[in-house]
Amino acid sequence: MSYLYFPGCSLRSTGRPYEESILAVFRKLNIPLKELDDWNCCGATAYVSIDENRAFTLAARNLAIAERMQNNGNAGEDLMAPCSACYLVLEKTQHYMKTDEGVNTEVTAALRRGGFDYKGTTKVRHPLDILVNDIGIERIAKAVVRPMKGMKVACYYGCQVVRPFETFDHAAYPTTMDRLVTALGATAIDWPMKARCCGGSLTGTIQEAGLRLNRALLKEAEKRGANIILTCCPLCQHNLECYQKRINRRFGESIHIPVAYFTQFIGLALGIPRKELGIQRLFIPLKFADPPTKEAHAHA
Amino acid sequence: MASTGMKQGTNGWEPRIVAFFCNWCTYTAADLAGVSRLRHAPNARVIRVMCSGRLDPQFVLDAFARGADGVLVGGCHPGDCHYMEGNYKALRRVRLLQRMMKDMGIHEDRFRLEWISASEGEKVKTTINTMTERVRALGPLGLPERFAEWDEEMDGLAHAIAAQEEAVHA
């Protein structure tokens, strides 16, 4: 088992701890990752708003590079995209190239211009999917050295990792992450906002709307007794964590809840040092309900 | 094989598809397509048989030999045959016939078996449309024209003999 890895632009800035923790966890589990050669921006949501076929072309270049790498010694390796937006754009490109003749013709021709003869074999995967469905909860659970007892986790999936394609989980009631954190010894709280939108880039544009969405999510998580929110998308993490102060100021709330990446959480359970997981980069410090076990200390 | 006669015919050429539809499923579905006004390519000519099991491989070969560019067979879905098992027999014959025809150089897209139930008017439409398009992409098969063209090689001799005879008689 090994994978090609598409970091995407966010994981090189705001999402840096996401990348650090992914790499650390996969290293710990002995799953090799190979960064996609000379990858480019996936196009994200903004690009589609300008020109769709060009956006698809942008994403398709990455798919084609992955296929080329698969044909050159990396056979059978799926392309892992941790950022939900990248994940969806790549998926969607793949989907429309398969189902829409117009898109297929246009994009295939553009790829040829760049010297790619893309056959459409690349499979796009999210790390959450890979960790739970390929590597398996059992294998991860076995590697746990610091059970996350007492942690009440609100698993937050956001939108684009499950919608619209529902590739590996339900569009509104996903459970993959819940099962994973339960295996790590934590409690996954049941809450209805698992896949409710955080507003994406609205916090930067129409901020009032963006803040309101995030307020609802944060309040409900706290109300249901969560002491941490876990995300699987850099934009969700940024919105939920970095705007907490502003939300409190704007709406007179007193929300204070750490928001981490699910891979950071796994890393902690596996006894990976906090620094390797980028824990120090979080705005709201992570505190644990139970003190770490001796064993975990020894590992650290 | 260069077939010059064929190339000329390509202008304004339209694929000709002979379709054998079973009475209970596919023919009924074609009726349904009609009642639902599902317009589709006018290239298929339907011959109604009671069951796809009536499909004699000779019909298929004869249709091609007489100028069909494609042959479509429509029967009930597996397990749904009005006569219990006729469609399985059709399927078996078709599979062997397809292999034989492939060996004889006829493109596989020219001969197709589809299961279309009585309610699938829409499928009649899409099947005829896609088949027409595939056959169109292949171009004419034109066996009668090919037969004639192949036999042209004998004309020279025939003319020579005729001329000789004329000379003798003259």
Place this chain on the structure above:
Amino acid sequence: MKLPTPPALRTTVTNSPPRMKTVVRRLKFESELDLSFGEHVAERAYGQKLLSCIQCGTCSATCPLSHYMDYTPRKIIAMTREGFKDEVLNSLTIWLCASCYACTVQCPRQIHITDVMYALKREAIARGFYPARNPIPVLAKAFYERVRHDGRNTESRLLITLYLRTNPFKMLKEAMLGLHLFLTGRLSLKKEKIKGMKELRKMIDSVEPRKEAVPL
């Protein structure tokens, strides 16, 4: 060709009662509509059954942002279908759509509403149908240019461009957040750029830009 004056963009949300309004004509003459608009948009959104909408409102009710929209998504579909082109392209709704696809998965007619919204955004940008300082199209354009230039997006630089083009004062407001990110190592000013830029640009330029706009 004179474009209709775009409404001012209100980004504040209020529940206060509206003040007394001036009298406005609500009647719509058929000649003011563009009856081909629905099919045009349906085509741009992969003909995804837009015309089969039964106005059930599931999209509006699933949408986490519909409370802030001037027209609910359902109304946008109805208006698109019926050719209320100016209203649709001037609406705030299309810019509030955050592409969360909640409507798309629940629509009983399987209309790809998110794709419809994208199509409308492109249409509006192509025709200049958005409020001057609406940050969303500005962001989209800035993003487009940045990726066209570097092949990757450097978030810090993108945000700076955005604020400069929309509201430079906002940059000051966001400075504290930026500083915090910078201090935690989550914001870098270093420009990300790919090696195969020439090849990428060749590919992108070979794609015919979509002719979104039908003649006005």
Place this chain on the structure above:
Amino acid sequence: MPETNGHDAPRVGFYVCHCGHNIAGIVDVAEVARFAGTLPNVIVARDYKYMCSDPGQELIITDIREHRLNRIVVASCSPLLHEHTFRVATEKGGLNPFYFQMVNIREDVSWVTENHDAATHKALDLVRAAVRRVAHHRSLATKHVRIHPDVLVVGAGISGIHAALTLANAGKKVTLVEREPTIGGHMAMFDKTFPTLDCAACILTPKMSAVKNHPNITLWSYSEVSEVSGYVGSYTVKVKRKPRFVSEELCVGCMECIDACVYKEGKTPDEFNQGLSKRKPVYIPFPQATPQVVLIDPDTCIEFKSGRCKKTCVEKCDRNAIDFKQKEEIKEIQVGTIILATGFKTFDPKRIPYYGYGKYPNVYSSLEVERLVNASGPTGGDLVLRDGRHPKTVGIIHCVGSRDRNTNRWCSRTCCMYSLKLAHLLKEHSEAEVYNFYIDIRAAGKAYEEFYDKLLEENIHFIRGRVAEVTDWSARPEEEGKMIIRVEDTLIGVVRRVPVDMVVLAVGMEPQADSQDVRRMFNISCSTEGFFLERHPKLAPVDTFTDGIFIAGACQGPKDIPDSVAQAGAAAAQALSLIDAGEVELEPNTAYVVEESCSGCKSCLNICPYTAITRDETRQKAFINEALCKGCGTCVATCPSGAIRQNLFEDEQIFSEIEGLLQEKESVLTGGGAWRAPA
């Protein structure tokens, strides 16, 4: 006039029908007639407005006499519609009816072709083929089959009951087979019926006991049809009678055994009450169950599980009706006709997780609510929720599993009306605020709209909008502890959050889970969604493509009670018309072996699923039993030496059709091989 025989040179009369504009609007019918006139053998070629009309048919009859025609070709609609009509006309003209060939230029041409020229061209090809084909037609005798007067009715819901009673009252013997331990179907579960609000039990139970007591009806409940063979007029049916472990003959339905059971309380979810109450291993579905016979569920009965029960039930029964050794029985019956009334199943609302069914206890399916408000239901008609509360607000969500491409596309036709009924009943039982969330109100039935009017005046809320979600996420203090319904009020254009105590999901109607197996067993078709397919959506709504098998009620499509009853009556009438005619005409499209051509190679013997082909061992030749042959023609295609032929589908008829279709230009075939079959 002496019948012309097939050996004379063919003299073809050709007729093309305009069918008003249906054909003539696309196909150039004048050109078709002109073209047909140029074809070999064609003596008369005409076009006429409506060939199926009396004057149209008269044209054929007169021409046969005046022009000594011996072959008739009509180009009009599908042969499935009017082949019979024109065969009759041919016969009236004095010819054998099988000297007729039909060309379908409506369903197969004008209705599916856009381009006029292409349509006309296609029509000409088809006409040429038919004219060639008809030359090879032969005189045939129609086959007649006697109709066995007994009838099988499958399913004893309201449709099956009504059909069985209609037939039995007409003096026919009916076997009524029902899968469940009692007859009555879904209707027996309902509380009141719309729009009249009369109680379902009050109108149904008299019919149920009429079934039980009718001398002409054999009722087999708790039984399933397991095998069907034969053909119209003569079906052999095997019925599996499941063991009740209680003798139907001895049990009088006193139910004392139930009280005596070692289980003091029921432990198994009660099927009839939709799991809202519990039943014991020995039980009767409901007090008026028909037959009035208890049954024992071996999965939960201690005697079956351990063999060490005290058997208090047996002690209590003074008629010794309990028999733990009862075995499944297979019965075989002969019938001439069959009516399928196998009903529907309600949509499983768990398939739409957004509505919280199974997650929030106070979300109910509509069928559960029928039981909940029923005086003989699990709560005795008291509207008490699963958590023990009485609801103050109720939301009824329409179209659950209907009109939704993600689940079922069709409108279930009954939900609007039963939702209105339930709204009324819920309000009556609880004084709660009742909200209806609907997409459209469909109240198209006698007195239905008036019922809707009445509900509006009862101040029931009607919010036009499809609900997106039922959630327990409260945004305000007053929403705490409630379920919130999120919906756009589309008439106002605002998204609303409606907090309620009880949610009722108006689930749609679906085909039975085993409808595909059933239709295979009876050799009929299903439409795409899985309901049984009628022969014609308008003109033959209770017939199927298999002669002698009829359908009634919701197995054909969603239907309310009045429509089901009407259809059941129609199906019974169709069966009766067959039975009283005494016999039915069959297409003489059987296969036959030309004995002197047969080599006795046996290739055909295993081909026939009806074992119509046997081998005469003395002559060493194959022989086809015409009575068993159904005319599929599979053996004809199989016979490697061309010794089997099929009436109406002879090889030369089909070859001439192929030739006709393709013979646009004169044949360029050369040589040809004289050893080929003579054309």
Place this chain on the structure above:
Amino acid sequence: MPEKPKVAFYWCASCGGCEESVVDLAEEILGVVNAVDIVFWPVAMDFKKQDVEAISDGGILVSLINGAVRTSEQEEMAKLLRRKSALVVAYGSCAHMGGIPGLANQFDREQILRYVYEESPSTINELHTRPQTASPEGGHTLTLPEFRSMVRTLDQVIPVDYYLPGCPPVPRMLKAALDTLLSGNLPPKGTVLGPDTAMCEECPRKESKPADLAYTAFRRPHEVIIQPETCLLAQGVICMGPATRGGCGAQCVTGNMPCSGCFGPTSRVMDQGAKILSAIASSLSAKETEGIDRTLATIPDPVGTFYRYGLPGSLLRRKIADHN
């Protein structure tokens, strides 16, 4: 004494077996020779083309022509004999349906010539020399017949009156045919002079065939020890008997080999291969595509199996270069 009827024999593309079969008449041949005047028989008697040309048109009662037609010379001779003969009989499988040489119709001319003159293992031809229809040689032009693009049946070249099937025809049938033709009591034109039921009728193993045969695999004769009493189809060996005209007395089956179809189809069938294909495929055991294909894969060469003697005379005639 009236003139004896003139008879001619000719061979086109054939192996000589048909000629043999005439000799196989054994002592009966004396009767034949007595009754007729053989005016042309290249394999046995020294007549030249000019001798035939000298005969008046229609002067020959019957010409028996064997062999398929592949070259211009064969065409020329066939046409000449047609002109000179009142009746032409296609004699043997090759003239009747194309025969074994007809299998060459699976390849085009260029493939055949290249293989034969350049690629076959025993050939060294560095100059790529090919036979030419005309080549100058010492001031003269040497000619060779043209090798046509395909093999033809006799009736694809000239009109044929009767057919005598078989590879080769059995002497008994030749005798009967000659008797009939000499008697002047002629059957309808186009008749195949033989019985019109399938070979199974005369097969000694017929009764051993089970009624419920369901094939799961086929075997070629060399892959199995053939039981001498049992129907070959029942042993999974493809026997063309059910689709082949009888009259041979089930010779091959008697010799413990399957019928390969040399007598061609019965009069009711146009395409022998299609028919046996239909009969055999119908009795497969599998019901789904995958299983069907698995069983059918045990027939390695459908064309060579079902059209061993009849490819040129079949509905498709030859391999087609479809699509570009």
